[in-house]
Amino acid sequence: MQAGFLALLVIVFISGYLYSSGIQLQSPSTDEVQPSLHEMLSRMVAYRQWQAVALSEYQSRRRFHASNERFNMYSTLEVDTTFHSPASLQSTVVRKEGSAFVREHVFEKILEAETELSMNDQADIIPKNYEFTLIGREDCQGRRCWHLAMKPKRKEKYLLDGEVWVDAVDYAVCRVHGIPAKRLSFWVSRAEIDMRFRQTGGIWLTDKIESSSDIRLAGNVSMQIEYTYHNVKVVDVATIGASSARLDASK
Numbered sequence: 001m002q003a004g005f006l007a008l009l010v011i012v013f014i015s016g017y018l019y020s021s022g023i024q025l026q027s028p029s030t031d032e033v034q035p036s037l038h039e040m041l042s043r044m045v046a047y048r049q050w051q052a053v054a055l056s057e058y059q060s061r062r063r064f065h066a067s068n069e070r071f072n073m074y075s076t077l078e079v080d081t082t083f084h085s086p087a088s089l090q091s092t093v094v095r096k097e098g099s100a101f102v103r104e105h106v107f108e109k110i111l112e113a114e115t116e117l118s119m120n121d122q123a124d125i126i127p128k129n130y131e132f133t134l135i136g137r138e139d140c141q142g143r144r145c146w147h148l149a150m151k152p153k154r155k156e157k158y159l160l161d162g163e164v165w166v167d168a169v170d171y172a173v174c175r176v177h178g179i180p181a182k183r184l185s186f187w188v189s190r191a192e193i194d195m196r197f198r199q200t201g202g203i204w205l206t207d208k209i210e211s212s213s214d215i216r217l218a219g220n221v222s223m224q225i226e227y228t229y230h231n232v233k234v235v236d237v238a239t240i241g242a243s244s245a246r247l248d249a250s251k
Contacts, residue, residue, distance in 0.1 A: 037134050040146055041127055043171035048126065051172070055203050056233040057084045061094075063226045064107050070219040075102035079111065106223075123158040125150065125173050135163070140175060144168040152181040160193065172204035173197060190214045201232040 035043070060081050067074040075098035081091045091111050096103055121128065135147040145165045152159035162178015176195045191213040198207040211223040 034137070037132060037148075040134070040148075040166065040171065041132060044166055044173070045126055047171045048124070050237060051203055052086065054234050054237050055083075055085060056235045057082070058205070058229055058232040059083075060205075060227055060229045062228075064110075064223070065225075066102050066106060066221065066223040068219065068221045073099050073102065075099040075107070077103055077107045122156075125164050125176060129153055129159060132164075137168070138165065140165050140167070143174070145174055150178070155182045157182045167199075167204070170204075172199070174204065200229050201234055203232060203234055205229060205232070 060083075062079045062081060064077040064079070065074070076096065077093060078095040079091050080094050081089060083089055123129070130150040130152055133149040133151075135149055138145055138147045145167050148164050148166060150160070150162060150164050152161060157180045159181040160176065160178030161181050162176065164173060164177075165175040166172070167174045174197050177193070179190065179192050191211065194210045196207045196209075197204045206225075206227050208227065209223075209225040213221050213223075
């Protein structure tokens with residue numbers, strides 16, 4: 001049982017996405033000719049780089065919930081998190097109920113892993129980590145997006161074999177779905193993850209994560225993390241560039 005619940009830690013890989021989208025340099029119209037895959041990926045990476053600079057800080061409340069019907073086990077955790085650029089995350093638990101085992105061996109492990117993953121790009125949806133193939137154009141909650149298949153370049157549990165949806169206007173990642181590239185353990189026969197993002201103040205942030213894992217002996221274990229945000233602060237990147245240029249000129 002312990003190994004099974006620990007396997008749900010696969011979803012910690014999403015922590016690198018709290019601020020890994022990318023640049024609104026140009027906003028193509030809905031009638032624009034379809035860009036090449038190379039251009040799509042270049043714009044996606046550019047938007048991600050822009051957001052890394054533009055996102056100054058935010059506060060969020062996250063509600064973690066996990067359940068297992070076979071053993072009638074559930075647990076809920078609410079966490080307030082403050083982000084400060086470039087990669088500072090501070091989380092405080094504000095409410096908890098249900099199974100202490102799940103909280104200690106799943107939720108708390110996720111929170112511990114966030115800081116480590118936020119300091120690098122090993123789990124990000126970028127060409128460094130994935131091979132991409134264009135599937136087509138789709139509607140994503142009223143917004144036009146590009147649907148891409150993605151294959152991880154390494155067999156790692158924090159990478160997904162699946163698909164990604166990229167917004168066709170600003171080229172931010174708006175949804176990711178897949179299964180871990182590496183089997184988590186003997187106890188986990190299958191794990192599936194679906195992550196959705198939403199635009200908040202011009203920045204794309206995680207909206208909801210759903211995870212479903214088939215655990216030997218325990219059966220299916222489902223997990224959801226829901227996000228709400230306030231005090232999202234975005235800086236004027238153009239102003240930052242101008243200030244840097246003035247400083248360089250004065251040296």
